[in-house]
Amino acid sequence: MRATIQEPSGSSLSVEPDTRQVVARRAKVVILGAGFGGLAAARGLRHADVELTVIDRRNYHLFQPLLYQVATAVLSPAQIAMPIRRILSRQSNVTVLMERVEGIDKESRTVQTTNRRITYDYLVVATGARHAYFGKDEWAETAPGLKTIADATEIRARILSAFERAEAVEDEAERQRFLTFVVVGGGATGVELAGAITELARRVIVRDFRRIDPSSARVVLVEAGNVVLPTMPPKLSEEARRHLETLGVEVFLGEAVTRCDAEGVALAGGRQIRSSCVLWAAGVMASRAAKWLGVPADRAGRVHVDRNLNPPDHNEIFVIGDTASVIGKDGRLVPGVAPAAKQMGEHAARAILSRLDGRTTGPFDYRDYGNLATIGRKAAVADLRRIRLSGFSAWLLWNITHLWFLIGFRNRAVVFVDWALAYVCCDHAARLITDRHER
């Protein structure tokens, strides 16, 4: 006869009268990464009787979709980032550690970080993505990507410094180089960056200079494929391209970058563009998760997982978000977008809860709510499956959606006020050149 006794701490004690085996320990769940996926998993387990450890190399959760607004001096970093501890401070079953993962030992079920070894019963790997330069890693120094706050403030500094140098120099050719901006990559990030830089040049800072006319700045968007926003229906891609050109962005399609250095870029078709500011929005690859786990990955380094989000032979491990490669019900790859990561995190939490209760749960089922991208300050394109929007209504929807998903009441209120002011007054107080660009 087996008796189950509830201990005051909430853990279950299983007593086998015959063998006198006493097993009393809460399950240990370790979550690597506090992005959309990792946090969704942590919150999904907030009522669970587990020992939860969330590990991230940074102390904040970053709302990445708005990162381009920090890069173009519309928002400040603190308005799109929230300390992880603050988000989880009321969840008593979680410990947060600011550590960098060095490796994972699947056999001993241990995570090795810089200063610690942490054992787990269940592991959720949600370590996200990094920039990819298609083998030309030396381009990273010249052309920063946009994945972290440090990236965003670096890009902001380069954009603003370019206008400052243009104002200061005497040589006309140099002035032109400083007033030329190149964005490589026509996905959502590249489109949003290009549109925002143009808006900055033509509306925000246009009266701030005496020797140059900022609105004469040249913004070039270079895309190797045939359309911008390739994940959108063709009609919306075309609308986006036309709108970018109306804003003043030069869109070069079917052009790959062959050279990228301090002078500018060269394109496959032979064209050269002299620029002091080249930004990389052309490729991402997964974190090192596949290497740590020693499991198969795709060309971008994403871990192949099954419909339960487990890698082969280890159903105590879940790999989610941008670092996972999941095939959805429709046979297509689940995209590396925030809502997908969130849903995967929620699935991992539900799966773990079920396992703890001795139940089973169904496979992961991605619900695609659609796709949005802004272009400048008044327009966007939105593909919501049955509804397609473009222009101002899409832009409004984009803002409401993103505002809603921001974590924390305070941030929503502050960002709302900021956006309202920015929209009405063109007042970009976040236009600071800081840190290593301080001369």
Added chain:
Amino acid sequence: MRATIQEPSGSSLSVEPDTRQVVARRAKVVILGAGFGGLAAARGLRHADVELTVIDRRNYHLFQPLLYQVATAVLSPAQIAMPIRRILSRQSNVTVLMERVEGIDKESRTVQTTNRRITYDYLVVATGARHAYFGKDEWAETAPGLKTIADATEIRARILSAFERAEAVEDEAERQRFLTFVVVGGGATGVELAGAITELARRVIVRDFRRIDPSSARVVLVEAGNVVLPTMPPKLSEEARRHLETLGVEVFLGEAVTRCDAEGVALAGGRQIRSSCVLWAAGVMASRAAKWLGVPADRAGRVHVDRNLNPPDHNEIFVIGDTASVIGKDGRLVPGVAPAAKQMGEHAARAILSRLDGRTTGPFDYRDYGNLATIGRKAAVADLRRIRLSGFSAWLLWNITHLWFLIGFRNRAVVFVDWALAYVCCDHAARLITDRHER
């Protein structure tokens, strides 16, 4: 007979019929530095018919009195800094250049910057102050000071990282070292920093950790002299010290630092304090202005100027603010505080205007409105000459005064909302560890 003709541009044309000499050129005024002094001079000349050039190595004006709040994660950089171009964008007679000064040639009346040579008829030198380490410049790497935004975010990162490391490590002695903070220097900056770190540890982040108790953090304020806030009346200095101790700060008076490295500090009396976070608030020295001008300076490098704020033999040059050494009407040195810099800038502008009109103006007359310093989140000391306040009323006055002097409506509104929220909710959203501390 002399005829004076007003040209449409506003400049005066003097025609001497006999000699046919035509002199038609607006006076060139160059201002080095866009801090309180430089900006006050620029704004004082906003209606003047001059060619004004403002040069600063950064693109923003910094409200330094609130810098310690960025360092202790209460405010974000963008809330206390405003782009110089934005501040001056409506002033049509001014050109802003983001350049670093390399030298000044008094004979040819030229300023040499990294990329330009700029001639002047009148020069206002307002280049401020830097940290001084009393000959131990190697301490700068271990113990950052607080003069720039980069300083503030560096200090913020070190403070927050110390708590993160304390949470992660296993060794008890190391944990203690991470939970010990040392502030060197008992002036206003040191007092404000020490009080704010204590508040952060005991109120703001106290619930965010599981393995450590942040309120057990040790904050030590070390002062070589016999009192904190030496520029205040003795009674207020004593009140400040007592209030710091009530907050939990350990105040060591009459103790100079003899060693400062990654392990902590050693004091002259023999005491050693192990700490991973030592902050320097103990000394400032002037910018290189005296060297550029080749004129006499005091021990801190400040340029000796007369009651008109001119260095010897050059009444077309004005040196103002923290980089100047001025004796006031009362025979005492005018202090290196924001209101003094502002008044000196206004005087320089008036003096230049008078000279252009062929008038004379009286000497600089410093009006000392008093002295304020906060201690933690609810108290301050205020010496307003006839009135002395301490406690909550002083704190309220401090906030109102600083809020009022912030430049720009938007910043005032945002900072007010921020402070209100921080005070009510203990919600410090600016608690980010960014940039080179990202691991």
